[in-house]
Amino acid sequence: MELTGKNLIAGTLGGDGKSTFSAFNPVGGQKLKPIFVEATTDEADAALVKAVEASESLSRISDQVRADFLREVADRIMGIGAPLIERAMEETGLPEARLVGERGRTVGQIRLFADLVEEGSWVEARIDTADPERQPLPKPDLRRYLVPLGPVVVFGASNFPLAFSVAGGDTVSALAAGNPVVVKAHPAHPGTSELVARAIALAVEDCSMPAGTFSLLHGIGHEIGSYLVQHPSTCAVGFTGSLAGGRALFDLASQRPVPIPVYAEMGSTNPVFLLPNAVKTRGVEIAAGLHGSVTLGVGQFCTNPGLVVGMDSPSLDSFVDELAAITAKSEPGTMLHAGIRDAYEMRVEEVGRIKGVKMLAHSKRRTRKKDTQASAVVFEVSGEDFLASPRLAEEVFGPSTLLVRCDSVDELYAVAQRLEGHLTATLQATEADLTEYSRLLHILEGKVGRLLFNGFPTGVEVCPSMHHGGPYPATTDSRSTSVGTAAISRFARPICYQNFPQEALPAELQDQNSRRIWRLVNGRQTREDL
């Protein structure tokens, strides 16, 4: 499949724009072919016009067809074969094994949503039957389920060129709920984006889905993104990226004449708390695990732990020695692009200059600048100095972490209290620690979306119980997740039918439960017919 560098609008390639750009290989820095054409606002408008048309037809397409379509998307992505992995490697510098794994995660996720749509209970059907005899007023027949919101705009993320990009969680959960999707491709991997977009477009065609079900638009600046978010036909937005980027989109969306929801997953430092008994019994093991989690993907995951909080003790010293030793020996890695690498270096420098911060360790290996490499850094600061410098609590995107050494449990609680919203927090603890420091667990429950007992926050399982979200600034909407099947409800809203005849009701709400879905009927969960 030859890359065209064009936008893909409802199945048709388009490149009317004058502004062009290229992708670069972060390893070596050379420019990659072809040249990509930024979408014009007319093209963005055309994509949304087609999306609105598709919305109307999508509501008449059966769930089975939608499930089959999602499976076809997965098959088509696998069908691209090696060229997809090769292009993604060139554009991101990520290693082959990681990208093969990420592709597996991506298609696995798509198939999981296909199963969810096919099973059908996600629509949260509820039925309350009539009671015409009720006094003082008769009770009507009421039936409620979820319907799609309408066209969704998704911004591809740079750090997962497959799993959080063109066919990533946001796109797939929006499609699964029955919405058309317009993706704004991340400009750092436009070729990977085009390959995946064309796979989706082929699946649209194969399954006779409406053409406007999917479009892909390229853009390097903010113009196209802002235009899409402000377009009156856009009904919701999915985004994974920086706090500044996510907040800007949220502000645009909130200030529209008709505000729309923005699901932005933004920064998180994913604090790890080291509790005394755990450090005493497993300090060395924790150091190795932590280093692995900090440097995974060259620290470019939203779940890398950028903050480690412990209490001063000889065991903590041994932990620190081990962490410093491993860090010194660690290999540099290629970051996604020069912009991210430069920002990382700047932030590392900035943190190092903050009062009370000392550099505990850094990789001794040579970092090749032309290969966009960065290497691991560990900082240390006292609890007191940490509490005095709010800037230290902010994310450094890359393989660095900051150890906060508290001199008392009260100081450790104070550090926890000071935290803003995060995706995760981890307790390295024994069961005895959990009991003794239960207050910490309680504080953290108010701060994060996912709590880990031991283990490390990198690695986000795709399943019904996953919650990948958290209070602001981790996300713009703590009530929703961007990973796992619960993501589907972000792109749907309830509608209620009062006293409708059976034939006019959607299948999910008819007396005969032909879909065999779970429904709440007169307050009782059941899969029975009425």
Next chain:
Amino acid sequence: MELTGKNLIAGTLGGDGKSTFSAFNPVGGQKLKPIFVEATTDEADAALVKAVEASESLSRISDQVRADFLREVADRIMGIGAPLIERAMEETGLPEARLVGERGRTVGQIRLFADLVEEGSWVEARIDTADPERQPLPKPDLRRYLVPLGPVVVFGASNFPLAFSVAGGDTVSALAAGNPVVVKAHPAHPGTSELVARAIALAVEDCSMPAGTFSLLHGIGHEIGSYLVQHPSTCAVGFTGSLAGGRALFDLASQRPVPIPVYAEMGSTNPVFLLPNAVKTRGVEIAAGLHGSVTLGVGQFCTNPGLVVGMDSPSLDSFVDELAAITAKSEPGTMLHAGIRDAYEMRVEEVGRIKGVKMLAHSKRRTRKKDTQASAVVFEVSGEDFLASPRLAEEVFGPSTLLVRCDSVDELYAVAQRLEGHLTATLQATEADLTEYSRLLHILEGKVGRLLFNGFPTGVEVCPSMHHGGPYPATTDSRSTSVGTAAISRFARPICYQNFPQEALPAELQDQNSRRIWRLVNGRQTREDL
């Protein structure tokens, strides 16, 4: 119970402010005793400080205690007896039967939420068990459920002094989810608000709930409300009122450093579509029902139908004649306060001056200005003129309605397409009409939260299947309802525990399902233990 005119902050009466105000009886217009003291920002801050304290304890209080507390609130409200109804009549001009009914609805709603909390499945528990052998990576144990958001600010509505006010749906769903609530009382019924607030405070005391679980603050201007919405401790806002008011709060909340959700239920004209066969067979009956729905509560419900759309025909003429005749004979009614009545009269005048609008009928009875009375009006306009004047689609709060006479089915569809978001839409139709005009149903599904087949939109059943919401500008969040048990999830967010030991998990997520709640365990709905 003597009214104090003071604010009630975490169980303590307070009146530090210098600014005072009074309630007025809309019947006759006389000022009512006592004088009420506006809350100061210090008092508002104190209420939220106490609410934050309460948040922490609330999470350790069992659901059974919370359910008992809600039932005690209901009993305490009933325990006020006649003085509550009498004060509400004085402050709102609403008739006794209506207020007795509204009180029944209010306590019924509170008890319904108590049952919901006691049953427990509302937390949407999901469990995916570990698979340590999985390749290439072991699968962790993940368990997710809903936890409260934190302090919720609720604005009492003027039009339901009990059911959408101090102990109304917003307050009760927030309390049910485990959040403390700070109510900003509506200044038109401060005495009714104080009576209900003191009933809640007594229930807080009886059930040993934390004092900060509930506070009531008075205010006539925007200052206290704005302060509450912008306060860093506020986690969500519930509001029922005007579009201007709701949007102002939404804007404040979105522009905070940490944005928070605002559930504002705002204007709606609740269009009624008259389809040909229905008008032919039941025109006279529909006219009577429509008039009843337009004038119910002197047109001060959020669900009064302010727009009626039909197709030109002799049957429509008969319908119109009947509607005009009933309207001419209809009795004026007292509106809630002079501000609402004046706004109604102004809007009626404005609509009458818009191009193509003619007054079809108005009540011939004398309207007593000193009793804040208003009377019914019916306007008519052609489909063409309606489409040319967007202002005609906006709500007129009061007992008026506008008939749009379309000259073709295409024009009727165009009128439907032009609609913004509404709480409801009604189809006066036969089953044959539904089939013939299925496109109309399809258009309306994209515009509203509740669709009615015949009947009228006034009367909002409180039950699991109710959806009282709709796309903007009906509400600021089409994904949520302000009536019915589903409202509880507005004030909660998911949290996920990874690899936690049993004892550290909340009861809802332990292997042993001691609460016997419905849980999604490894993708399967069940009430069994693991």
